[in-house]
Amino acid sequence: MVDKHSKGDNNDTLIELKNVWKTYDMGHVKVHALRGMDLKVKRDEFISIMGPSGSGKSTAMNMVGALDVPSKGTILLGGHDISKLHESDLAQIRGRKIGFIFQQFNLINTLTAKENVMLSMMFQGKDEAARMKRAEALLDLVGLSDRINHKPSELSGGQQQRVAIARALANDPEIILADEPTGNLDSKSGEIIMEILTKLHVKEGKTVILVTHDAHVAHHAEKIYLLKDGFIEGSKAIKRQMHEKVLERGWDHKKIGEGLL
16 A cells, blocks of 8 residues: 555556647537646545536546547657557557546446456456456455445445445556446435545545546545636645545445545
8 A cells, every 4th residue: 555645655646637628520510628728636636527528528538537638639648658559559558547437327237346347457467266356356455345246236336436446446546537426325425435536646645637527526636726717727725634534534344424424
């Protein structure tokens, strides 16, 4: 376990978008989803990108997550230009570097929680015993050690999202990209998800990028970027009490969600 607050500050830029445009050709109309977006994300940083519907959040997520390439501009990941790579190369980057968490849990209903997490490791060269051991450890990490053999239909929405987080961590990504991760959850379940993301950032040294329209959720980050009409309109630094709670309480897997509200 890595506590990023116990080591020297690492201010290296991990992700950088330079004058990124994304234009969709809709026949006679061109839609500019991103209009010269600039963004720098430092290693070990927790940021949120917040904006209303139609602001370009989903497109920005696709750019940051190597799910798409820009029409114009440059995207750097670890100093390497990925903005013109082929899909096969982008897929390798996603598999090694980025863990995705979405609003929809996207679990396979016929598989158990453990099997859902194991499935994401099938193409990473791990044998079944190693995959099983890691899946069990990750489900314990998110407080679901007693639910590893439950199928999605036997889990609450919040528990399903925790399985999705464990799955996102399966290949030990450097970056966690969470797109509206609390959108389908009640407020308490949403707080638990945000606690886990905060702990992954503070205690495990993960770079977390959160995309949301919800100001309350956005304020769990260290810095908020305001996206409007396809470009960053402004940003502000946040001091979050939850970060201090994590440092004080450590990471007790059995007490996830206690004392938050």
